[in-house]
Amino acid sequence: MHGLTRPRPTGSSAGAPGSPVTVYDTEVRAEGEWERAPRLTVRLDRGHGTELLELAWRSEDGAEATVVFDEGTGGFRGHRRAADGTPQEYRGTESRRRADAADVTDCRTRVFATEVSGPGAPVTGGMLRLVLDDGGAPVERVTWRDRRDTFISVALRAAPWAESTVPVKVGEVVASDEHPEADEVADNLLGDGPDKWLGWDDRATLDFSPIEPTAVTAYALTSANDYRDRDPRDWRLLGSMDGSTWYTLDDRVNEAFPERLQERAFTVVNSTAYRVYRLDIGRNWGGLPETQLNRVRLLTTDRPGLIGVTVPVAEVTANDEYRAAGEVAANVLHSGEGKWLARSRQAWLEFALPERTAVTAYTLTSADDHCARDPKDWVLEGSADGADWVPLDRRSGETFAGRFLVREFDIAAPAAYGHYRLRVTANEGDVGEVQLNRVQLLAKSDDGLPVPGEFSGILRHGGGPTADYRGRGVAEEADRDDDEAVGVLVSKLEELTRAIEELSGRLRNR
Template structure:
């Protein structure tokens, strides 16, 4: 029997030899949440060629003592040993069930997991695996192997000063480290070319991290992140400072080839010059680069006006009756934008990311009390998590249609920019005639050559010398009630089937479910 697993810790779910339907189920970023009376049905196949006298079904949930019923082909599985794992808030735990092999049918099988009617808590499902007892780790090994191929990680991040309660949005963290071992990272630390330093520990499920950051000026902050994207290389690496090295290991003054290393670490600020990491298997390495690459999208050369690349602008308010729209800010005419408030926001979307490091504001035609006085400019990769780039207080415009230019340090390319005006010059409205965004030429080529030296150590072994030579790029290689139907769970169909026969079977099931979803 091919490995059977359903991993709901990512979206879309990772499935093998399985199609999943669900009812009264919410899809969260790291699990499925089943309400009272909700269920999932996992449809998998057994080829009948393997003699299986006993099966092992493992259900991973989040939270303490979950209430659930588990059925295989309509038969209730009652042989349920004690739950393994902590079971505290947010802690994964496992329920392991021994299943007689005669409950398994040659061909199609249905494993159903239910949240009982009347349950007063959600059943949070993290993963399900089905294995023959004589090879109980088969599905988990297959899942681990597939997971390891998704080795490009992107996190939204936040920082806060020790002793404070407010987290401030920070730049995205993107990393990919691959020595050909298909190992999942556990800890990561780096130093930037500007002197900044950071270290993080990743959660077991890789949904986030906790750590600390010391800026180039010595200011220390807490540092945390939430996983926003995870993909298989080379997806997600376009325009990023990716290095490819041919490596060697040194023992007793003798060096021997040790394969390739792909390294990408972009924290949105300075390029890295030193990186250390430990993976889930206990392997460790630390390397120092002989030269550091500029940050991706770093601005170089003279500033240029990129206002023409703005594809959309959104305002918290605008005077529709007088046609004083936010779009007027982009036209270079003497029209204006007006908001009926003494505070307002403007959000701009670019056609492609750019590292804005200056902007111009032009006052409108009348009423100086409507001029902005205090504001902040922020950037974002996704329009949800924002990083503050510049802030101003007590600014003044001395004339009508006067243009003031503001400069600040920024080498990170963002797609979204937001101007948050928090105070005006005393009026009850805010207005501007024009806004212009300026940026340098964007660096999107692969990172320049940078050899490294360092050490590596296998799990439980002694450290050895480790060095690398840059390889020239580029690379980036309960049944539903009447009227309530089950829904198919979105999964990675391309990875769900490992053979043409299995793909044909699963596609047939999908087609049948879509024709008759009930």
């Protein structure tokens, strides 16, 4: 999660009252009769029993669903859109709940340590236990409202846990300003002592040059010894290959450090080894011309397989490009200010690889201007021959909050193809152009280790103010106690033994 300080658990623990795991038998209807669909398993437990009223989710393969529950959550009705875009009516009836079911198998609860914070408000902690399994790809977004009129919307992502990282060796740090008379200089940010850096402005930049290019997957900031008003409040982490073109890797707003000399860590979805990283502080808490920090640490994952290796591309072509301005398809393969622009509302880029490769993730980077040209809806497709295409990842309603913003997307079911195509079906502003600065196809190895997740989103009670809601995955619980699982296994073995003995007796009596 974003903070390394551990919130005091306030959610339900094993055996304590809370929202149960509920399993629904479901059906879908596209045209004609209702047809049986995979079961739906749900648990959204923040530590107190409450009934769901509405629930919506989106899976990594682009499938979406929105449902409304009956009173008592004994059933639901709604709609879903399959991964191929087919709209369907959707309904379900409760078949069992975790408190009653000894056979809710293959179901695991993801446990998050959470934070809730609002502008000027203290950070409060808690726990969230989450299960949402509709039989398809993993869920990446969940939105729900309960009968207490609490509204929550979160975006889940599998990201390296900040505590599963190692420090990046930094050779030099340069600040936009510092206070040498008091020895409050940028170099202090690399040490372990009580000394700090202070700049005479409410905005500041700090540039860190690793000894060698490294893919930073997390970073940690430590507040200084005094004056909370000097703490950073809004900032961005940027990366650059040349110190000229900067890519936005992380963007934070209204972050707080309730304590002095408090370290907070922030994860980053990043697979690119940049030469320089910049902490661009846009605002402090007091609005006065003084900003300070005790320490900044850049971190990289200790699981190298989680960092994607850029897949070589032999050729990239597009349905259209703006050659007169040099805004051609080839630009998306290189870092820099150049871009690709197609003069159409829908557009595509096709990548031919030197050899078949299983692409497991990809990045899209917004261009330098006109957010209306950003892709909003798209599908990434794979092909063996460049003629027949298979959908691999479908996205809708995506946004790019800034220029040169890098966003990384995982592919739920990768396979080896020689051709990949990014087909943009709608842009942000419904204008006549689509543009991108960069596209990277990535391959990540499977190291066999689970990737702890995190989420970020919003929470609102009734008509009250909207607060930031975020969480770090701290565990994964089986929804069957170990003793219970062993008991069930022993029971099954005993039944099997009796059946074998009965069969043997029959054979002897023949």
